[in-house]
Amino acid sequence: MGDWEVVIGLETHAQLSTASKIFSGASTAFGAAPNTQASAIDIALPGVLPVLNRGAVERAIRFGLAVGATIAPRSVFARKNYFYPDLPKGYQISQFEIPVVQGGEILIVSPTRGEIVVRLTRAHLEEDAGKSLHEDFHGMTGIDLNRAGTPLLEIVSEPDLRSAAEAVAYAKTLHGLVRWIGICDGNMQEGSFRCDANVSVRRPGAPLGTRCEIKNLNSFRFLERAIEFEVRRQIELIEDGGTVRQETRLYDPDRHQTRAMRSKEDAQDYRYFPDPDLPPLVIDRAWMDRVAAELPELPAAMKARFETQYALPAYDATMLTQSREMAGYFEDAVSSFGGEAKIVANWMLGEVSAALNRAEVDIGAAPVGPAELAGLLKRVADGTVSTKIAKDVFDAMWTGEGDADAIIDKRGLRQISDRDEIEKLVDDVLAANAAIVAEFRAGKEKAFNSLVGKAMAASKGKANPGQVNALLRQKLGR
């Protein structure tokens, strides 16, 4: 396999978190019994008409402002015509020629290229279709129209991504952003956030290769695997003398492969035209200003602030601004800790994140809150416990044993910093380990660490490691 460049663009469907649908008053809540949340408009009875949900527009504006895009003062809803049983009107109302959000960009951290800008082409409002249920009905198909008319923002990126891992980094950043600005709950299992990936390969410097679109990837892992498979498939195809056909492909997570769904030749003609039932969507300056005023501090701005205000390295600042909850936790913990912010950052990106991953919960549901974490860090800072012991205390806090002080007292974990006590400990270790001492004196530096270990073990980890170290050096004369 020679030198290939991978080119990826994503189209992401973010379900907007409105209470009702984009063109009807029916609820958008997930999980209701089939067809109980489908109004006359959603099932497309004759004579019904769509009425645009202001909340959906507001969320689109919020997104546009957050990515520095142009908010179209006048955008147009169009009909995308095709027949499918879960598409009740026989057309989907979407935006085609003039989308509400135009341009914009998102800053991501690429695993290989560092911080990069991903340009956005556009983001447009549209309605979701219903669901076809092929199981449970022998020889028939069930139609559930609860999802029909759910508001979506389709966010289209430029082909600026160069690897599956970059695509995932972009998707995760976007996922974080839409939740950050409160326009989408980001629930991927329920389909609230799903991606289509446009993938092609080329020799570096060559024009863009033919792309394939992989539809409906609803987890970051599937996104990564699907792209990886597709890249391999295209490269092997070309290297074997074949050519890539432009087509739509589906990812099969059970087989870890993509397969062709339809080719460009049999692509449908959607016969887009402006929907005569909906006047152009007009967004004036005042509306934009109102939305802008309600916008929270954005992750990029907050990241920059964290770097200066808390003297954090870029990596830490980026990681801590992955979600508003994470950032809020950090700032709360720093403020009740009162010490160095970097210590809080280390703990959050280390112990706290690891515990969250193990428990598979979000930081909002963490059993150890920011004030509790700060309480523990204070005991490290004032020398009550070592960092190592503090980790055990943290685990105990996580399982609900109580706050840091209570656990330290109950378990007798207070650090030994008394010079006499430590000296006795060190003397005992030196006396009992004459062979190791001899090795050390013979020049084996590693033997010193072994002695430190023995002293710490004798104190059950409570001895102040700095003092143990210093005393040992002193007594060994080095």
Place this chain on the structure above:
Amino acid sequence: MSSESTIAGLLRRLDAGEVSAVELTRAALDRIAQANGTLNAFVSVDETGALAQAQAADAARAKGEAGALAGIPIAHKDVLMTAGLKTTCGSRMLANFVAPYDAFVVEGLKRAGAVLVGKTNMDEFAMGSSSESSHFGPVRNPWDPERVPGGSSGGSAAAVAARLVAGATGTDTGGSIRQPAALTGICGLKPTYGLCSRYGLVAFASSLDTPGPFAQTAEDCALLLDAMAGHDPRDSTSINRPKEDYRRGLAAPPTDPARPLAGLRIGLPEQYFGDGIDGDVAAAVDGALEALRRLGATTVPLSLPAVRLSIPVYYVIAPAEASSNLSRFDGVRYGHRAAVYDDLRDMYRKSRAEGFGAEVKRRILVGTYVLSHGYYDAYYLKAQQVRRLIADDFRRALGACDVIAGPTSPTPAFRLGDKSDDPVQMYLNDIFTVAANLTGLPAMSIPCGFTRGGLPVGLQLHAGHFGEARLLEVAHRYQQATDWHRRVPPGLGLRDG
């Protein structure tokens, strides 16, 4: 006794206690039973419901709580949704479809106390100019049952012309109220687009569809329009503006009773008075213009150069929208579904092939074609551009005059079957009416005479946006001075006046 069968006349008799709503309703039901075999104006009649509404109207009147139209028997075109009643659109596709809700204009007339006696026949999905394409058979013209009543709202027009009901609703997409009104000798008003909500009107061409009233007189049209107009948040194209009182507008006495139309400037576009107009029609229209001048109006010649393109523009835009609007009739959730099919595609194909008639299919095909990739710019986009040129013509013209007049239809009612094999000939019938739909302007047809063969002729009046009050006033003054609107079709056992 004059105007007894008009809505205004019936309201006077109801208020005077000379007649009850139940009596009026029974009489309407009797006349329908007598005449519908010939006219085929009604698709369905709701005798039980109508009598219950009539009783309620009588009770309300007794308590002094009667609505503006309490007890007046009316009919709705079968393209308007009426809760609990079949709404077929004249199509096999919806032959058994019972509407679960009321259209906005149906609600309005119900609130005013009008009694709905039944649903009227029409061209299938309102596509046609003769009311021959209905799944339920053609409607016949009360003036000559061998002739068509015009379309697509032919059932409503025939029902009012034959005095089966005092008023009726229609919908006008390219002339479907005005042309049948002209061909049956009654009044038909197409309001400004957006004045009457389209909610509950089964869409043919969304940017053109307009509900409106049929009645014997302009005054009756005003009464019906008062109940039909208004803002509706369920229709995003419905205009939010203060409600007018069209009836009261007509009650004000003119400053100069001898010349009630003094100061009115009537524009006469050269394009509406050229070749291709039946001689008797032209003569009747000229007579009407003479009458209007006697009433004080002046006429000014003008030109609407782009209007010659209105038929091709209309027959691109209307089918394009129709092809999309009719996609929901797929046999999946409601409407006709083929009894036997192999798979999904086959179900769509057979259900739609069986459910739609020839004219509907023709327009779906045309509409699908003009929206297709590679043709969109040349047809749909170009048509929208020309549509703006036509609107510009009217805007300019209405700067130099108050109303624009001309014949409603180039010919009187034609014989059944005469044009049904030639779609283009049929489409040319709309030559004077489609512009009002393309521009959204209000327009009205009023009876203005007869051909030598005894067929009614209609005069069409256009006004500026939301100029309904002006149209109604001109028509009302004209009708106070003429009696064409009092003529009743012969052979119906009715007398004039």
